[in-house]
Amino acid sequence: MQSAKQKISDMASTAKEKMVICQAKADEKAERAMARTKEEKEIAHQRRKAKEAEANMDMHMAKAAHAEDKLMAKQSHYHVTDHGPHVPQQAPVPAPAPVMGHGYGHNPTGVTSVPPQTYHPTYPPTGHHNHHHY
Template sequence: MQSAKQKVTNMASAAKEHIDIGKAKTQEKMEMATARTKEEREIAEERRKVKEAEAKMSLHESKGEHAAQKMHSKEKHSSFLPGSQAPVAGVYGSTQPQAVVPPPGGVPAVYPPVTRQQPGHKFI
């Protein structure tokens, strides 16, 4: 459900970006029509470019916010209860090596190394 919500909000943000770019182009045309010198025309073009860049930046920021909202909702609905331990590294798809802490007064546990499959080899 959150993926669909994220897609819809991303599409809305993209539509807003297109509207902002259209406004910038329209404003540039108005400034070009009233400009008397070449410098004024160049300034109008630079203003348009700045506004387009701001619109693209706001699109990327909002996409990041949408992704963060999706991740937050996944964390909120996690199956782990507060105070319970998370699964051991490597059990549920984590391939990042974790530091092994030896038990007090004992020998550290040795785990088999995590190997990655070669691309294109679905089955070994």
């Protein structure tokens, strides 16, 4: 559905086009009245048609510009990256040291198995906790 601003803008463009067409018709009548030959009358008629076509094109260009503005506004809404206050993220978990074997003599001399570091979150775990209160 069109916004009220878009509708008003389109109505203004249409009204402007109609005013130009009415003015072109009045100009044609005046030119035809002053025309002496059939060719001059035809030129006046063609001039009116050209003015009407130009007014129609201007109206469509204005509508296209409004549609483009609307589209750009809608697209810019989807490209916004900052949606409010910054929430600090947890520190990244360091990668565990490589484990060469399982500690039973399969490692090269001088290399021992290193257990991976554990990560303890600073927030409470989620989910259901079945605590029975007696």
